[in-house]
Amino acid sequence: MTVVIQNTTSPSSTGIFVPVAGLTVFAIAAGYLMSLVPLSLSSFRIDSQYAGWLASSYYIGLLIGSMMIEPIISKMGHRAAFVSFLLLLASTVIVLPLFANRDAWLLARLIAGMAVAGIFVVVESWLLISDCPKQRAKRLGIYMTSLYGGTTVGQLGVGVIGVDGFGPFIAVLALLLTATLPAIMLRQSPPKQQAHLSLSLKDIARLNKPAIIGCVVSGIVMGTIYGLMPLSLRQSQLDPNQISVLMAAIVLGGMTIQPIIGKLSVVISKTLLLALVSLLGVFAVGLTYLTNDFHVLAMALALLGMSAFALYPVAITLACEKLDAAYIVAATQVMLFSYSVGSALGPIGAGSFLEQPLANPSNGLMDYFFIVLLATSIYMLLASAKRSDTALAS
Structure with missing residues (x-):
């Protein structure tokens, strides 16, 4: 590359x-x-x-x-x-x-x-x-x-x-x-x-694994949101105006969290931060299970947007954290590649979940996001704990 x-x-x-x-x-x-x-x-x-x-x-x-x-x-x-x-x-x-x-x-x-x-x-x-x-x-x-x-x-x-x-x-x-x-x-x-x-293939293999996984998961979630969420909302009997507002809420959530993420990333471990933003997405999905109210759904999707849009910038800064400056741009391109892999696979994996509309709290794309983000948060928490143990041992 x-x-x-x-x-x-x-x-x-x-x-x-x-x-x-x-x-x-x-x-x-x-x-x-x-x-x-x-x-x-x-x-x-x-x-x-x-x-x-x-x-x-x-x-x-x-x-x-x-x-x-x-x-x-x-x-x-x-x-x-x-x-x-x-x-x-x-x-x-x-x-x-x-x-x-x-x-x-x-x-x-x-x-x-x-x-x-x-x-x-x-x-x-x-x-x-x-x-x-x-x-x-x-x-x-x-x-x-x-x-x-x-x-x-x-x-x-x-x-x-x-x-x-x-x-x-x-x-x-x-x-x-x-x-x-x-x-x-x-x-x-x-x-x-x-x-x-x-960057050689050996150098790429040495890049931070949670960072790569964070980029892949970001791609899975973002690719599914952009590719299938509008269709899922339409299947839920929402009109075009409501769909446009809800999709805008997702992106506005992503915009809102950027300065917050920037400040948190210098205070706590970036691996732990990836776990926390994944858990935020799990919480957002949970809100959609409680009620079908439009305003609650808008708030839940805004929170999901915060989670989805935060994963990539946190992951990419984690990947570059200990790299020599000469390799930073190369690493960011590897992260973009990882994101693209997730984006390509995400909508295909979500296809079967789309059969049930979002209005049905027992199924739909929300189940897909719940599984992906919960698994990611558990992995990141374990990786963060392992990293802390290694730091204490040294």
């Missing part, structure tokens, strides 16, 4: 408005599209049982893309690569309503995942290639806020624009084309790379 580890352009000269502006508009389009794909299946006479496969196809594309994007950026540069990946994603949006069959949609979502992996790598490297650690932290905060905020707004499109016919796909296409405008029209210098470094 080849990665960029340093640059020759100062942070002030690169600027962040272009990638942040493009990312924000992209996130709005992506947030809407994630809910639109499973909810529009019936409109195009595609069996809803393929929703899980469509989600997995997308995340398999994300996995593939995470391994092959860097050489493209090195050859094209950040600006051209960013526009190219956005246009590639836009082309897959055109395909969906024009070729309304299962195989075309599976292929389109696979390519869409590869394009989105490219967008993420371009923006992250554009923002985070900096000589100043404080600058990196600040830019990462801006990145997370733009991504989650845009995704939250995008979820509202389900209620405002709808999910039937060609109109929603035209809206997504317009947003993606708009996202290219800052990079095309504004002249801010993207970063320049001069050095590359690789």
Whole structure:
């Protein structure tokens, strides 16, 4: 895995408005599209049982893309690569309503995942290639806020624009084309790379195991939320406005917990923190078993969003905790790969649970989340205890 580890352009000269502006508009389009794909299946006479496969196809594309994007950026540069990946994603949006069959949609979502992996790598490297650690932290905060905020707004499109016919796909296409405008029209210098470094398979095997498992579980939960939750909510007889509010609540929960996680991660063990955020998800699922009240469900899904969105940043910081600075970017790409594996497998594993709607407290996706998050919390608690015992022994 080849990665960029340093640059020759100062942070002030690169600027962040272009990638942040493009990312924000992209996130709005992506947030809407994630809910639109499973909810529009019936409109195009595609069996809803393929929703899980469509989600997995997308995340398999994300996995593939995470391994092959860097050489493209090195050859094209950040600006051209960013526009190219956005246009590639836009082309897959055109395909969906024009070729309304299962195989075309599976292929389109696979390519869409590869394009989105490219967008993420371009923006992250554009923002985070900096000589100043404080600058990196600040830019990462801006990145997370733009991504989650845009995704939250995008979820509202389900209620405002709808999910039937060609109109929603035209809206997504317009947003993606708009996202290219800052990079095309504004002249801010993207970063320049001069050095590359690789992690061997032996080095990868030595990475923190709870961190890798945390990223895989994060992918399982997030892939299932984005791929199947809208469909599960629709099966529960909720209308599009309610579905959009509930999906937005999940992402808002994820946004809310980010500063809290940042402070807790320097106070307690990150392995223990992974256990605690997993238990938060278990608690959220438990709330859905107690009542079918809409407001309680919104609060429960917000808490589930906190749990799901906290797993990845905690896991990735745990992975980099004791690494030499030269290997940090390579480690983050391994974590993205692990996340993508979980994202690809999650919706497939959740497929059988989708047969029962969320309104039935005895089954549904909530059972799936309960099993995954409870098992994760138990593993992390054991790993944390073992780590503490080792520290005391030494």
